[in-house]
Amino acid sequence: MRVFTHMAFLDELAKTADEVDALLDRLMPVQTAPAKRVVEAMRYATLGRGKRLRPFLVGESARLFDVDRQYALRTGAALECIHCYSLVHDDLPAMDDDDLRRGKPTTHIAFDEATGILAGDGLLTFAFEILADQATHPDPAVRSRLVGELAIAAGAAGMVGGQMLDLEAEARQSRDLNEIIALQGLKTGALFGFACEAGAVLSGASAEYKCALSNYAECIGLAFQITDDILDRESTPEEMGKQTRKDAEAGKTTFIDMLGLDGAKAQARDFVGKACEALTPFGDKAEILREAACFIVERKR
Ligand code: GRG
Secondary structure (H helix, E strand, O other), rough: OOHHHHHHHHHHHHHHHHHHHHHHHHHOOOOOOHHHHHHHHHHHHHOOOOHHHHHHHHHHHHHOOOOOHHHHHHHHHHHHHHHHHHHHHHHHOOOOOOOOEEOEHHHHHHEEEEEEEEHHHHHHHHHHHHOOOOOOOOOOOHHHHHHHHHHHHHOOOHHHHHHHHHHHHHHOOOOOOHHHHHHHHHHOOHHHHHHHHHHHHHHHHOOHHHHHHHHHHHHHHHHHHHHHHHHHHOOOHHHOEEEEEEEHHHHOOHHHHHHHHHHHHHHHHHHHHHOOOOOHHHHHHHHHHHHHHHHHHHOOO
């Protein structure tokens, strides 16, 4: 049974990746752009080897409520633009100073630092252009809610705020587990939250369903971040498509420092169990989302 659902999950993840790539390719044409270089850099940063986990979660949360696939894909593509902008800016010299991402040179290395900054800014704003377009949903109230919720998830009360708290915690060499869980909930978790709740927003589902998806998202976000710490320690740049051992190099406290390697793995599995439980109101219809939670801790990159 698990083998079947795992294969179905991998097929659907690959299919979503193809659909999102095709959509972003169509939405970001270089030929008609007045400033071709920045669009080339935006395309470089988005198209290619990403797992497209966040658009996949949008697509599957939308499927729970039978939302039109095009609405889900456009919402997922907007979210992927935000995610890719955060990667481009996170790789800049002032942040993590990385030269490898998704198996190729980071955007500021392939272009230059100023173009990297502008490409990130371009992707950040383009996300909201996608959501505001009526092709994303015919109801302007739904589009407005998507715009508002993505702005909150990406901004100072979400991902950007989490990054700030992370930098501050790193400077203090904090080993406070609750503090790290809270800041990771913002830095990584907020976008997962938007992804998983998007189906409920697109369909106008009840608060009860939205809350269940929010609980699921919180658990997979933490499982994702703990696994990222484990992969940073155990994997190679070839497998990951990015530099590894960065946490140790930066003297950063990770979940492994606080829980030990086995403890961190057990904690990640525990969050997967809790994530699956949160999906109870959806019954069998949410099986692929349960599989996604397992994938998050079993993945190799
Ligand atoms: C706003 C100046 C400025 C910088 C942005 C917000 C920010 C810096 C960083 C936080 C976002 C961030 C990079 C979080 C790390 C989360 C993480 C491990 C991302 C990798 O996600 P995957 O594994 O990657 O889904 P792929 O490549 O598959 O999409």
